[in-house]
Amino acid sequence: MAGRLDGKVAMVVGAGSSGPGWGNGKAAAVLFAREGARLFCVDINPAAAEETVAIIRKEGGEAEAQQADASKAGEVAAMVARCLETYGRVDALENNVGILEVGGPVEASEESWDRVLDVNLKSMFLTCKHVLPVMERQGGGVIVNIASIAGIRDTGVPYISYSTSKGAVLPFTRSVALQYAKKGIRANAILPGLMNTPMIVEPLKDSYADGDVGEMIRLRDAQCPTGKMGDAWDVAHAALFLASDEARYITGTELIVDGGLTAKFS
Template structure:
């Protein structure tokens, strides 16, 4: 690796994986560490956060795991304070936490609406709320928020809460980018397309293929112009670029990582 994040301190939120394999946050945390960052791996699932941190330290890099519910302000404030106490600052924030429900507005319960809005959007507000003052003090920082093309286009599944929350991420991020541009802080969005990660397996197997995971993957692969879904490393690589100094003059923008699917839908 080339040390693109050497001596940087990163918080990756949603750094665990919801099942065996590589989720977007897990891959990002490991890739950031391989490129020289010290990484605070945050997840609501303590074992998942510990697994990611263990991979990083097992490779000889530096990481720590924190269990936190990032919809709770006091827990977010505490994890940011933990990072600052441990390593002195926060240079990079990658927001990757997210859940989905494949229901439309009639089928969806009010409780589930509130839950997805809170996990997917309120969590991002809270992490930015407590990280931005740290970055402002040092007049440097990079925020990478993970969105989705579901916030841009209809992808065939009526997950209204998911598309609504992901659609809100670009304007949320632009607001931060423009407010803090003169203070040395950048904020950008990575919007993945159809990705083959552990997150899709249980929630989407019924929505696509009556419980058949292999068939669901086959259908989603066929939707992509390149003939296959992307994976967590595609999202991690895009996040790395936006977090690094290579993107030092890029802020308030959205990097779509989708193998061409949104171009095809235009």
């Protein structure tokens, strides 16, 4: 079903990867481009954004890179303005930027708490603040927010700021969806489970296996009912569906992509 996003402009915030391989945002940006969208790839790391753009252009797609810290209001306003200057519209916004820091309420510092909440939650507030008026003027649009099953279930690791921020994504998304439903704007959240992406390596390796990344991956695979973690492409395909017109009557919902992990404990 090629061309599911033909004629659309998609802004992916967090479109780079935090390490070698495929992160969720990088995979989503490339997949959206393969389905006909023109991409505006935002990342705090300009080299990561440019890498994603280079892949898209090599495959014959159209994309532009933008460096921005999505937790800073001025930088978000500037990136949306540049997207409009470049493409004239924003049809789909995927909020993928996120960080993870380990620690419970005693172990985590106040600075760590603020940093994770700013990056994981405040960034969505700021992007929606600036993109929703654009979508309203256009007469429609789609927002896909990446949450996590950590927001609704314990995953065995104490990371209170991460789980709190990801849990808060859900009422935030519902509120946007309901306020803007009559204006042709949809908003949904994706809840990935245990995923094998570059993001997990540094924050989690010591929590699982004393720094042994291979053993950490084995242990996380074993937690999953399928016997294996998902990857960035599993999240990207879910995002593609929600961003496409196939999901035109789906808004305010939560799509769990976790290989059955939450069902195991429900």
